[in-house]
Amino acid sequence: MAFIVLAKEVQAHLQAVLDDPGKGLNEKLLESVDGQVAESILEADRDALLNKLSALLPTLQQDPTPVASLINRLIAPQKYTFSRVLTIDPPADLLAGLVAPSPPLNLTTLCLLEKAKQTLRDVGIVAGKADVVCALVRLWLCTQDTAVAGRAHDVILGLLLPEAFNQGAIGLVEGGLMWRRIFRDKDIYGSIFSICSLSTVGQDGQPSKRDKTVAQARLLDILLRIDSEPIRTSQIPEIERQYGVKDGGLLHFAAIHMVDYKDDLLMHVNLLEFYTTYLSSKYKTIPLNPTTNWTKASTFALDFLRKNGMHDHALSFFLYPDDKDPVNLTFLYARSASYLGIWCSVYPKDFLGQHTLVKATLDRLLSALQMVTTAQWAQGQAPNNDLHVLASLPRVTLLPKSRVPSPLVYIPALPANEEAFKTLAYIFNGIKDTTSEMADQENAAARALYYIYTVNSPNFWRDIVRTAETVALKDTALAALSVIAAVITAHWAPLPTTLISASPFELLTEGDLAIKCGAPALPKSGVEAIMTEPAIGTVVPYLIKPAQTFSNLVGGGRGDVESAVYQVAVAKHETLIHLHEMLKRWIGDHPEAQEMLATVGRRVAQGPMGGSSEVGGRVGTMEL
Template identity: 80%
Template structure:
């Protein structure tokens, strides 16, 4: 059937249903035109298949006529509206279909009825129509002028039982706020941004956010249940991460804020400090800790320069807010003082607290280093946590992952041994082989890849020192790593062992200082001090040089050059999951070999004696992951536990 004729047939069918609402929709007919209308969505053009480009282009007059029919049909429809809403969504999907055209649909779109309808498909389509306004400031102003619509939109975002509807309402609100934020800037948002003013200066709407999310109103008329309020709380916290700016940090309507316990501040203070009953609701406490962690990571909002000293604070508005209100210390307490906490709560909160600490260390390393007592407490806590892990637990793959996360997040200079105090890194074993232990060592040894970071040089020098200190403490380190890599039946551990090799081969190391800076509690050791402690006259300067010297060269390089293991000599061929694991390990091994080859090419210029090794490695690289394995035969590596 010709496309235009199909459009005419659909129009006629819609008119029949309009005239007789009891008449059933011809879903196949609507789906046929839906599937042939072009117009990739502006929000996600790539989501449409290439087949769409061969579909028919509907005439704009027909598009408008169909939308008029569909708009008139929805209010009277007595059956599942999904075929109708799907076609509407398709017809309005091109970005060129503007909000002005949405407003020209006849009969006019009843946004209020669409948002309050007890039908998720209708809610979603209405939200899709509203979202068209985000592309033009004038259209955002039109939506902001509809107080009743914005009020229902807010309630839909916070209270909708259908998560798809709530998520779309969130996206619509965000889409209407952010363009104004980009134009107005943070300070002038409430005065210049019409949507911001509607949300934060309209007493009914602003008050509804507080009343819906506050547990103090639970049980009152037209209020969500306590469970639904906690869902609304989570949605508000998620939104605040995206719209964090001056308006949500400052008071907007004091009489409303005071009513909910906020005496100094705005929506952020309510949500972060007063809203959640964290003492009696551990799951919301988890949500709150995750919010603090994500909020803490917004480093781009840096505290302005001190006008007197002209020094920039190594902090942000987020960190200052959390610290000022005691939220920073409270978030850390579950990591530092686990014995003081309820064991059930600790099960949920210890990892979140560790993640918060890790974020503080990695995002604000200078601020963390500025609290030496906290640094010492962190190191002591890590050593306590790592020392109690038994050999059997390491062998069974049970590792303190949360503590590893903190360890890997610390500035590397804090991990260096000081006086009689060992580095917590010595309690991370290479044997028994443990996947998480290898991943942690790989991350620490590789160094800081962020070359822009002002601490990158110190971090990379510390990474080098830590590697040599670890080697001095574990002389069989590389043999243990290679043994784990050969145990291909335990794929995760084998892959992690290979990551250790790759990390050292490609390490971002820097030289240590020649003289000591004893004024700093976290000063780097000198080159001579590290060499003396390691019992060597000098130490290789780079990762590739470390690999090309003993003990690594006699263990790591032969392993990487050796053909990959297979299971072809097993009865029945050894095919299946294990063989798949063997292939994946072989690919990872080959990738590591490529790293070795690339680094050797750079290194060999100053070390011509390595030309033969470079040629050997190059030949093995050319053979591919499984090259030469058929001649060697396979074997299953076993691990001595």
């Protein structure tokens, strides 16, 4: 009953403002129709209020925000469909709402249009309104209000990929109506090119150069979401040729011709980020027909970027920094490293086949890591971009070649560095995905790299444990524990006994590794490596030892110290649980380790802080 009274009161107020446009809005009254009221109001009252609001907007002489906000709340419920939007009387002027220089009105109109994504029929109705779609596209690209631009982006995406998209083959065909409207309508398709092209700066109705770069960034962003045949291929050749595209569509324009990256560093950054994200998705083609295979991996992105010179361009800032402008390099080196990392991760076999670029990458990593001083590692100034690339490479490339050392050996265990430990943990652990065609090779290389690294760093485990015990440096201690856990749970595979391939980027044999490590035989699994020297005399006692206390720690609040101690204790206990589980599997072939399994099991049962005492150790500080 209260809702009915409130609705009638609001209707009467809106009618009064309609009768006298100079009358002020009672904002408090309008706000009383909050989300809960709007959800529960009678549908007849909802419709009556929306009719009044629609009639009021064209005559309103004051800030429309309260009216727009009330409309948004009234249409917010899922049950309020686009079909209901079309029954508003007087009809909602969607075109006027999109072109109005008022963000509140823009947002309200976008809320109305967004309702159409719920059914393919409604998508078709919107697609039939060419002037509305044209205004929607222009609003998205040209508005200076970021909230409006973001909502317009979402509406366009929702209409291109409506909620009904998965209704089957017939639905897919009907769902193409908005695609055809945007990409086959000369006015709309042409407006995207003209608004985003720098060649039209200064022409009537065109944004400024600065505003065009904003539009360019918005276009690049949405292309990543709707990559498909209509984006990749020519749609209206006469328009595309006008903007430099001879063979291709909107993707070619945006990725190759649109951005003047030589004179716009920010857009150069955006462009490299676009290439990286575009390259990162192997399963990204949108199926606009029922025969498209969702699961088939495509190399279109890589082939496209390589064919048009963008692949080499994106790599060059990491591989050949000496040739680049230092100012540009400050911003582009990291993006280039990200691109290289994605290429290696998503297309490892393609990377391995490019011997010149593999060598250039390794040379660059060797040079970069050798330049990092001990003081820089100690002060937390890790070369994160270089470490990212190193961790992204197929592990086989990191194995030493003849007299050239592995870049991995230049990552120190001391001075302790969080990012260095994370990199080592990732590389030593191998890959869990046994379905990967490179899983065996990667995991065999992970094992070999672990032994090669520990031979070059004989105090490795002592340094790792020392860092893990230094709870005063919580993040570094946790990273050190991640190295221990990574080796315990490693997905290692054996090396071959002989090699057939003559590739320079090939695995070692088991005999080669034994010679390099000076050992007749090496443990086959991570847990076995932990259960042999030097790890067993250092790592296992540390894991079994009771958790540290926080007494006598100088500096910092007691609460912060307790939190750090507990977090490290939990991570240590989780690592011990990993050891216990792996020992259960390993013990079958090594019954002599039964006593160790029992000891570890007893400590696991005590919990993270169980058995802690002064004897267990106090929080220390690391001497760097």
